Amino acid sequence: MEFIKTTLEQIIHDLFDVPADFSVEVTPAPELESTNSFRADFATNVAMKLAGLLRKNPREVAKLITAKFDSSGISTEIAGPGFINFMLPDAYFTQNLTNLHTDFDKNISCNAYKNKNVVTEFSDPNPFKVLHIGHLYTSIMGESISRLIEYAGGTVHRVNFGGDVGLHVAKTLYALENKNLQDFTIEDIAAAYVEGTRAYDEDDSAKQAIVQLNKTIYDISAKDLHDSQLAQDYWRGRKLSYAYFDDFYARLGVHFEKYYPESSVASKGLQIVKEHPEVYPESDGALVFRGEDYGLHTRVFVNREGLPTYEAKDVGLLFTKNDDYHFDESVVITGNDIIDYMKVVLKSIEQYAPDLVAKTLHITHGNVRLPGNQKMSSRKGNFIKAVDILNEVEQKTGDKTLALAAIKYGLLKYRIGGNIEFDVEESISTTGNSGIYLLYSAVRANKILSSTSNSKPNLENYTLSSEEIILNKKFLTYRTVLEQAVREKAPHLIASYLFDLAQTFSRFYETCRVKGDQHEAERAVEVAVFAKTMAHGLNLLGINIPEEM
């Protein structure tokens, strides 16, 4: 594809007076029934684009281009309104096959993030609260995006930001103190949050006590106090929470380099906000950023009591991350409910540190919905815990590797951005667009390879059947898919590709005998490249392939 593209660009710049940045697109041709013997492998719509620019008939333009196109046996035809179709000789496919077989990584490499230092921040759970299904999603998504950047040559630092102080902590500790437990556990913390929230909502005196407790906890955290029962319980709860997070991430195969507790960036955020009174003027006793001037809305960065809000903490976080890593890019992955919030925060920082904002990318995802619109509320405690999903799928598949594959694929196959539905039954289905189906096809391919003979393939003189052409076309497009997935930070493109590839492989496998066939050696190479592609793509989704299943 690259070869066709560069050849075309050369021809077009020779023939026509077009802007230097005029781009040429070559795409896989749709598999139409051909009217003649021509098999369209790839196509370009460049003639129609040029027609508009040059005010010429697109088919005429196409004729001029194809007349000059004479490259290594690639034949062309003009179709429809002015598409140029390309038919590649078998040797082109078999050469690519050989390349992928001998050095897969080199032939699918991408340099988009070469020598780039990237910080990815995701998951962001709050200590003293339970991990729910949304954390499962964002953790898996963040890991996959991190791997995409690593694949493209980047060095990735995975970090995690969470509220170790704040009203949710006060509510939890309020209920915990009332129970007067000797050695509370993470389960007690979860229950206490529900109780504390109810007390806060229903009981005015409790509410006042919790607000007061919040300030005390702020002090405990900021001054690192350990001298009271409350302080000891606070630190114990924090420790339990981070251990609980670590356990969960270990199960998912995600490793964070650093946790940024909210309290660790608060003072820096406060200081920066105070240093820029022209950006954060006083209003009603608070320091605010007037987003209306930029088509956004006003938000409070330092409240009436002089405490930094999350806005100021996010300011502190961005600067702290930059101090710690001197990043080329900071990717922040969160739910889409804070899109406008983040716009305001970044717009304010842009006023005095535009370089930092230019290097920041905010990616958002939607909520995870369960089939049948089951309602979830963390306040009432009747939501789905992340570990419940893990446990349920593990129990149903009877295997940790399969369970993770089912869950990860089930979540990553959707385009990031909107709300998605996660169906446990569908995720563990052995048929259809599921992680299990993909794993099976990869395992089967590996098994075939383990029992084929090692005779030397003769690909140079090998004639491909139509199923093999289609399979090899898919091999050729993998690199393009990866590039797009990196550019758009879109794991679902890889998921879609892999499913398509697995289906194509099954069709190939149905009609092309491997073991015992006279072409066993050549076809074993195709099976091997399929297996390598699956392993590579699934790895980018954070999915491992078992030996057997």
Place this chain on the structure above:
RNA sequence: GCCGCCUUAGCUCAGUGGAUUAGAGCACUUGUCUUCGGAACAAGGGGUCGUGGGUUCAAGUCCCUCAGGCGGUACCA
């Protein structure tokens, strides 16, 4: 109210302005093969791409209208 996002098959979703007839999976109907690991493959039914306009040689895709849904909208995040 204002700002943003969403609406594609019964359900869940893909779909860089391009290909007769808009694609998958699930579910449904029917077939293939004495299985290289059948957890397979093939065929079929099922769509006014929310509505109405506009731009374009070409619109599910871009612009506008309206309807429905979701999120945000000053001291939670």
